[in-house]
Amino acid sequence: MGNPVKFYEKEVNKIENKFSVLFKGRKPKSLYEPCSFIMQSGGKRLRPFLVVISNYAVSGRLSGAYNAAAAVELLHNFTLVHDDIMDNADKRRGRPTLHIKYNLSTAILAGDNLIGLAYEYLLKDCKDNDKKVLQTFTKGMIEVCEGQSMDTDFESQKKVTIPEYDLMISKKTAALAEMCCSIGAQIGGGNNIEIKALADYGKYLGMAFQYQDDLLDIMGDETEFGKTVGGDLVAGKKTYLFLRALEKAKGPQKTALQKVIKNKGIRRNQVKKYREIYVDLGVLVDAQKEIKKYTDKALKSLNKLTNHEAKEILIWLANALIKRNK
Amino acid sequence: MGNPVKFYEKEVNKIENKFSVLFKGRKPKSLYEPCSFIMQSGGKRLRPFLVVISNYAVSGRLSGAYNAAAAVELLHNFTLVHDDIMDNADKRRGRPTLHIKYNLSTAILAGDNLIGLAYEYLLKDCKDNDKKVLQTFTKGMIEVCEGQSMDTDFESQKKVTIPEYDLMISKKTAALAEMCCSIGAQIGGGNNIEIKALADYGKYLGMAFQYQDDLLDIMGDETEFGKTVGGDLVAGKKTYLFLRALEKAKGPQKTALQKVIKNKGIRRNQVKKYREIYVDLGVLVDAQKEIKKYTDKALKSLNKLTNHEAKEILIWLANALIKRNK
Numbered sequence: 223m224g225n226p227v228k229f230y231e232k233e234v235n236k237i238e239n240k241f242s243v244l245f246k247g248r249k250p251k252s253l254y255e256p257c258s259f260i261m262q263s264g265g266k267r268l269r270p271f272l273v274v275i276s277n278y279a280v281s282g283r284l285s286g287a288y289n290a291a292a293a294v295e296l297l298h299n300f301t302l303v304h305d306d307i308m309d310n311a312d313k314r315r316g317r318p319t320l321h322i323k324y325n326l327s328t329a330i331l332a333g334d335n336l337i338g339l340a341y342e343y344l345l346k347d348c349k350d351n352d353k354k355v356l357q358t359f360t361k362g363m364i365e366v367c368e369g370q371s372m373d374t375d376f377e378s379q380k381k382v383t384i385p386e387y388d389l390m391i392s393k394k395t396a397a398l399a400e401m402c403c404s405i406g407a408q409i410g411g412g413n414n415i416e417i418k419a420l421a422d423y424g425k426y427l428g429m430a431f432q433y434q435d436d437l438l439d440i441m442g443d444e445t446e447f448g449k450t451v452g453g454d455l456v457a458g459k460k461t462y463l464f465l466r467a468l469e470k471a472k473g474p475q476k477t478a479l480q481k482v483i484k485n486k487g488i489r490r491n492q493v494k495k496y497r498e499i500y501v502d503l504g505v506l507v508d509a510q511k512e513i514k515k516y517t518d519k520a521l522k523s524l525n526k527l528t529n530h531e532a533k534e535i536l537i538w539l540a541n542a543l544i545k546r547n548k
Numbered sequence: 549m550g551n552p553v554k555f556y557e558k559e560v561n562k563i564e565n566k567f568s569v570l571f572k573g574r575k576p577k578s579l580y581e582p583c584s585f586i587m588q589s590g591g592k593r594l595r596p597f598l599v600v601i602s603n604y605a606v607s608g609r610l611s612g613a614y615n616a617a618a619a620v621e622l623l624h625n626f627t628l629v630h631d632d633i634m635d636n637a638d639k640r641r642g643r644p645t646l647h648i649k650y651n652l653s654t655a656i657l658a659g660d661n662l663i664g665l666a667y668e669y670l671l672k673d674c675k676d677n678d679k680k681v682l683q684t685f686t687k688g689m690i691e692v693c694e695g696q697s698m699d700t701d702f703e704s705q706k707k708v709t710i711p712e713y714d715l716m717i718s719k720k721t722a723a724l725a726e727m728c729c730s731i732g733a734q735i736g737g738g739n740n741i742e743i744k745a746l747a748d749y750g751k752y753l754g755m756a757f758q759y760q761d762d763l764l765d766i767m768g769d770e771t772e773f774g775k776t777v778g779g780d781l782v783a784g785k786k787t788y789l790f791l792r793a794l795e796k797a798k799g800p801q802k803t804a805l806q807k808v809i810k811n812k813g814i815r816r817n818q819v820k821k822y823r824e825i826y827v828d829l830g831v832l833v834d835a836q837k838e839i840k841k842y843t844d845k846a847l848k849s850l851n852k853l854t855n856h857e858a859k860e861i862l863i864w865l866a867n868a869l870i871k872r873n874k
Contacts, residue, residue, distance in 0.1 A: 249694070252701050300660075307653070328697075330634065334626075334659070335694070337663050337689070338689040338690035341689070342683075342687075345682055352679070353675075360664055363667070367660050368576060368661070370657055371661075374578065
């Protein structure tokens with residue numbers, strides 16, 4: 223088996239190889255070139271890896287789930303393409319977003335097609351009785367749409383509670399990670415206890431991941447993280463940090479935070495000031511506690527698994543995500 | 549059984565009842581209200597009816613396929629919502645399109661969600677071994693995207709051949725009708741010969757339908773058809789009529805047609821002039837021949853079926869579509 227890092231790298235390499243031939247021989251070029259462009263934009267390939275490792279965790283075999291791994295990355299990339307349109311984003315990982323590189327119509331259609339392709343590849347790894355796999359996948363897809371819609375609602379919603387925020391990220395981020403682990407385990411022939419254990423792992427990992435993302439936005443090193451520090455504040459996003467700060471703040475700090483809502487964001491040169499408010503109110507520490515809470519839940523759910531090698535890798539992965547700086 | 553018209557009306561009524569509760573209890577409202585708005589915009593409900601009648605044709609029972617019928621209409625409506633964005637269309641059936649009534653983000657996301665819901669409802673009518681149904685549905689979905697992409701390509705493509713046009717509409721229109729009949733027959737437990745017969749019927753019906761649509765655009769009565777007469781010419785669309793005319797024209801008529809490409813359309817007051825060119829070149833008659841050819845093929849494929857009542861309805865439907873004026 224070797225160490226987890228090597229395992230991860232080897233599997234991601236296999237996944238990348240799979241991705242490189244996904245659209246081979248397909249036409250029209252006007253549709254598949256943009257599909258290919260977005261799929262080749264790199265990233266951690268976390269979701270397909272969750273499929274592969276969950277499959278391995280229940281079956282002990284590394285096979286049979288690479289098409290499903292491709293399916294979840296295709297689905298994830300559909301969300302990126304359409305979200306970038308909605309967010310008016312020009313760049314993604316240093317490259318132009320699809321609606322900028324091509325045009326709006328092409329980006330919408332490429333995103334749509336990625337959904338169809340996701341199902342096509344998922345079906346390749348489904349046995350005749352794998353109706354549940356498809357139901358799980360579809361549930362994940364719908365939840366992502368619902369979560370994105372809630373996220374958009376938050377922009378114009380004056381009051382958002384932390385439970386509402388948690389519900390939104392559980393749909394927008396955690397549902398997909400949960401789905402990845404669940405379908406990996408289902409395709410591997412896991413029993414219901416194993417499927418539930420891995421699905422829970424994915425869900426809690428997804429929650430921790432999103433909290434970590436919110437934290438990195440304000441804490442991250444600009445060059446490492448690849449995004450502008452404080453971008454969420456500049457955009458006036460109602461993240462956990464912001465909502466928690468609003469909950470705790472009094473007096474002038476409260477007024478300053480309310481201004482972010484009123485003005486739908488802040489100027490770049492105000493980021494430092496708001497970071498100080500966050501530090502002062504202890505919300506960065508609160509977020510770290512939440513991350514630890516969710517990570518602990520993810521790790522605890524692994525107790526039900528018997529494959530020790532896979533467990534070791536899943537533990538490493540959860541910890542690596544906490545320690546990440548981008 | 550009664551007569552085919554009554555059968556159709558009764559089934560469409562059941563289908564409409566099914567549609568009215570599709571999103572019951574779902575949240576967020578920001579997502580499901582637009583989904584509901586587009587699904588309630590009426591129409592012939594041809595695609596869900598094809599599912600129901602194909603199911604009936606092989607099983608002799610009217611049951612078991614109303615969820616699948618909902619699925620194909622959800623999928624069809626996803627294409628309408630996203631196509632309306634791409635076509636910059638303000639209205640659909642006299643009501644505002646989703647991106648006009650709400651906004652771009654809402655329309656994109658509602659369309660995406662309709663795809664997820666389509667799979668959710670389709671899965672409800674799938675037995676454990678219905679993997680093939682899902683593959684057929686997915687193939688239809690991908691072909692629609694490919695067809696739409698080809699259609700967009702045609703806009704900027706100087707030369708488009710009639711076989712290229714046929715390939716485009718076979719994907720953009722016929723593939724979905726083919727898929728409807730195929731999944732209806734599969735869910736009804738039809739054998740391979742029956743499934744193929746009904747799928748072929750759907751495919752040829754879809755081709756005839758699109759040719760008829762092109763013809764109605766230039767021939768239709770403005771009030772009946774619900775669209776501006778000659779809209780395809782105004783928009784500079786490379787329809788069969790236009791491509792066939794270009795193939796046959798010589799001298800000044802050819803020059804006039806080439807101007808449509810060069811100027812990416814014509815003015816409204818020029819429609820009459822171009823209609824005369826079409827009449828003169830006999831392309832309306834050519835289109836009618838094509839419609840007859842495809843309708844005959846659709847009807848011929850029904851020979852393989854044994855349910856005479858269903859066959860009668862399918863024959864009526866094919867003929868009714870030829871005679872339609874909107």
